[in-house]
Amino acid sequence: xxxIASLLRVAALQTPLVWxxxxxxxxxxxxxxxxxxxxxxxIVLPEMWATGFTMDxxxxxxxxxxxxxxxxxxxxxxxxxxRQWARQRDAAVIGSLSxxxxxxxxxxxxxxxxxxxxxxxxxxxxxxxxxxxxxxxxGPGEDRVIxxxxx
Numbered sequence: 001x002x003x004i005a006s007l008l009r010v011a012a013l014q015t016p017l018v019w020x021x022x023x024x025x026x027x028x029x030x031x032x033x034x035x036x037x038x039x040x041x042x043i044v045l046p047e048m049w050a051t052g053f054t055m056d057x058x059x060x061x062x063x064x065x066x067x068x069x070x071x072x073x074x075x076x077x078x079x080x081x082x083r084q085w086a087r088q089r090d091a092a093v094i095g096s097l098s099x100x101x102x103x104x105x106x107x108x109x110x111x112x113x114x115x116x117x118x119x120x121x122x123x124x125x126x127x128x129x130x131x132x133x134x135x136x137x138x139g140p141g142e143d144r145v146i147x148x149x150x151x
Contacts, residue, residue, distance in 0.1 A: 002012075005014065011033075016028075018061075024052040026081045029085075039089075039091075041091050042091055045095025046095065047069070047109070050062070050097055050098075051060075051097075058107070062099050063076060086115055087117070090112060092116070094113050095112065096112070106138060108110045108125065109134065109138050126142070
């Protein structure tokens, strides 16, 4: 028996990404989120939504300084946009970004789970896409991450 508490409403967005143009991509996704005509609990963005599937993280990756999780003021613009959208819709936003985390030796394809408030969860992609050269451009993650959201 389904009750309202057991339903999770998901908005999966597809957008024609502009190659390595985080501002244009954030604007396009923002318009899609504004146009959602029903409430949702989770908004799913494309992989590497800010840049497209770039294999040049040295030039195009978001930089995450040490301690970024504790200081939203240090967040790169795409991650801050995810928090803004989460608050705007009272929903969690999930999507990955090309990242250079100063705490790691290699760039990562990092998937962020951003709720309207509270800590951000993240997962570094473990199984990289060899045919596109992702394994040469990014380091693999090690951890499996499970996030509980609204029951």
